[in-house]
Amino acid sequence: MTTDLHVVIRNQHVAPGILRLTVDGGAAQPVQPGQFHMLKTEAPEPLLPRPLSIHDVEGDLLSFLYEVKGAGTRAIAELVPGHRIRVTGPLGRGFDVQDLRGRILLVAGGIGIAPFRYLARALVAAGRDRLTLAAGFRGLPYGIEDFAGVVDDIRIATEDGSAGIQGRVPVLYRPQDFDVVVACGPVPMMRAVQQGCREAGTRAIVSMEARMACGIGACLGCTTQTTTGMRRVCADGPVFPADEVIFDER
Amino acid sequence: MTTDLHVVIRNQHVAPGILRLTVDGGAAQPVQPGQFHMLKTEAPEPLLPRPLSIHDVEGDLLSFLYEVKGAGTRAIAELVPGHRIRVTGPLGRGFDVQDLRGRILLVAGGIGIAPFRYLARALVAAGRDRLTLAAGFRGLPYGIEDFAGVVDDIRIATEDGSAGIQGRVPVLYRPQDFDVVVACGPVPMMRAVQQGCREAGTRAIVSMEARMACGIGACLGCTTQTTTGMRRVCADGPVFPADEVIFDER
Amino acid sequence: MSADIVPDLSVELNGVTLKNPVIAASGTYGFGEELLPFHHPSVLGGFSTKGITLYPRQGNRGIRLHETRAGMMNSIGLQNPGAEVFVRDIAPRIRGLTGCLIANVGGSDIDDYVQAVAMIAAADVDMIELNISCPNVKCGGMAFGMRAEDAASVVRAVRPVCPKPLMVKLSPNAHDLVAVALACQEAGADSLSLVNTFNALAIDVHARKAVFDNVTAGLSGPAILPIALRMTRDVARAVRVPVIGMGGIETGEDAAAFIMAGATAVQVGTAGLVRPDALPRIVEELAAFMAREGIANLGQIRGIV
């Protein structure tokens, strides 16, 4: 883990409102798929850094795939090559690649696809050859081209029917067809994955989101309810066995 | 007076720590030499706009000459062509060109030279042909090239002796040689001008500085003591007859 | 939610109808005239004048402004031309600028307040805003806003000489703000406005001294919004009279938040110093927010938090 200013190499739109940021110096330390970094521009506002998952590590370069939501991601989107940005990480507990075996399904909801490129590459490198990606989007899909040549079976659903099957991700798969399901996306989707897999008896793993301040486990601001009590998404997660997470009913 | 976002056309160093900013759309309204604008970048911090004198108006372009001092001017210095900046103005009471006649001396201390280019051009356009500029700097002079072909008699003093005469501006002139002296610069310099001219019986005019918030006369934050009470530098000035100003003794 | 709703922004404040709930805050809008090059004050719900005292005041010497993170400090010290000049020259001149002209009145002792209010309330203004909370007057202006008894005593004293609606402006520095609010209500306040500036300190570490001659000064702006919003809710839930909320409002959504916290109307100060078109924009943004969210009038959201 380090905290340093990194030089922006690229920062480009891959779809409306979705950008890929590439910074230098990422490979200085080993990075586990599913880990994240805290990013903050040099401007005083917004005050807190923002968590972004590792999208890929290639040689010396570290990249993030992100959706512009509010002030924090907007500030990141305004960076141009040569600008610097504070990157703290890698943080959290990512996916245990050794532990993912058999028929593996990656379920992504929207920008939840971000951590899966690096995960899929790591799984392939570890010899896993039965990988399926089921990705759902509101409108036009993005980030899918990243999986060409990595994942054979790519399934797409869009709510507006603009690509793939019309509907949400659950229409794309039956949990019983897989040995393990890995999900990243909005809470309702992850709750559906948890429930479907529980009924089918399929093991499921989720990557959680929470508002964060420190990102390193010090402030207890990012906790999520689990069967073993309140746990910090940043330090005890973001990756949890789905069965341990107690999704808030609201 | 308007408040609008203006596109940055140029923003370049003319000397270390001194930049010239040129924005479009300045000529939409008549501008009097010695007036100023309030400038604020689109970033939330710093909160308040910063006052900068009009350095020149050329066709559609409005320019400012400024020294990087703190957060506000630093934020302005980071703008690149195409960026936008909020410009509110023109504000305040500038120099009354009709009223400046005879042998005119412009006394500038450091960045106090900023308003004099446009003033000198206006004076020449009004037929005044006996213009002298006396400019003092800590180190290497800047902004002087602006006066070539406009003012014949240019006198320079530098504290470090790197150009012109070594010393401060008072070494450059005798007040009794002029009909009117116009001064802009740090308070000690303006106090010296006030005193010298008072002794010599020469009319003197000063352009004052003060911390500002609104720039339009609404907050009473920028007042200066005068013989007629506390007056607002932004709305009653920044240009005052030197004899009316009561310089703070501290 | 209906997308084509045309929201009604008007509010009724002590018998005066404001076309919208956005009022320019005292001390940041001059006497309204300064803004004329940018917008006509009548586009706002109303404006509160610079604080007026019985006699003219020169205000404080030295630095009067200082910027902080997301805020600013001021120590103007109630510079103003005095009640007589206000009544004779200024009020008639600015009367036509707004549908709700609020005269902000400051003072150093009860007699001053009573005399000033008596003079000013007799002029053609719509309301008096009694500033018992200005922290920049050495002779004790703030003292009245700190404790319930003191606040009540000044409100009780001016009430009989004030035939106009009487708004009392509370200090966030009060020991027990809700107690002060209740005491002002009992003493006859028709409405309460809050917050005035927070007593704060800036130090010039290089000079090793306070930035302001008076040592402390008043903090305003976006930095204080979350505290001001909490205080507005605390007071609005405790009193019967209308509450006018303020502190750091910059956007229409900020204004909506204060109304959801129970405010009848809002005031905006610092944001209007940052850019002179801020207040009309807040009105437009609030209207757009209401239209988008299907809020027909402010009564539908007032105090729902």
Place this chain on the structure above:
Amino acid sequence: MSADIVPDLSVELNGVTLKNPVIAASGTYGFGEELLPFHHPSVLGGFSTKGITLYPRQGNRGIRLHETRAGMMNSIGLQNPGAEVFVRDIAPRIRGLTGCLIANVGGSDIDDYVQAVAMIAAADVDMIELNISCPNVKCGGMAFGMRAEDAASVVRAVRPVCPKPLMVKLSPNAHDLVAVALACQEAGADSLSLVNTFNALAIDVHARKAVFDNVTAGLSGPAILPIALRMTRDVARAVRVPVIGMGGIETGEDAAAFIMAGATAVQVGTAGLVRPDALPRIVEELAAFMAREGIANLGQIRGIV
């Protein structure tokens, strides 16, 4: 000013020598271990642990953090493993991390405080910091910090069971902060730290409800600095015991300002969340500032404003 001065940053606090005046603030530095990948806690003057209560607490549900202009709000709700686990497992483990280990203790009633302090003060910690000001505990944690009598009663109760130096952490929401400070001093506090977070409100205007389940939450960060600095000076001028100032400190010059306002040492919270190297940087910046300004030791500037 001598350019080649090597400043002495050490401070003496109730018999404990801190190598520098920068202490990590409770609740923002975990138990010190979380920061180890970034710096060793021993580079700081000390650190205050997350607030510990007699029994373990899960803390609050729902959103716990919210960002504001130049600040943040938190509603953690004192999540902690309880005094027993702290004393048995945690204190021995983290003891070696710092030369000044401060155990921050929270509670909901006087009995809880007394039992917790008795247990924790018996462990190998250097000081107790009594949090009478946490605004996030429903059962009244804040109540003790609001009024002088209440504050004194809890300090008086824990004093006999606390053989270690007792630092009492004051709430900026107190009705009369100086009175609370004096009451705590009379009741036996060895030092006073301030400020804890400001009680504040954030509203989600789209959802038309408060962001936090508890409605209000605590505001910290640069936004509050000018108010916290003023309060630090008010208290430091009124009491005899050392004062530890905090609230929005981000730089070495901010730390110097608190010391000029009378603080013996400072604490830093939010800035360390923004970037994990903030606190060691503040130490370096303070040293550089002192060297530049020719300040040989902090006694030369303490309380000069």
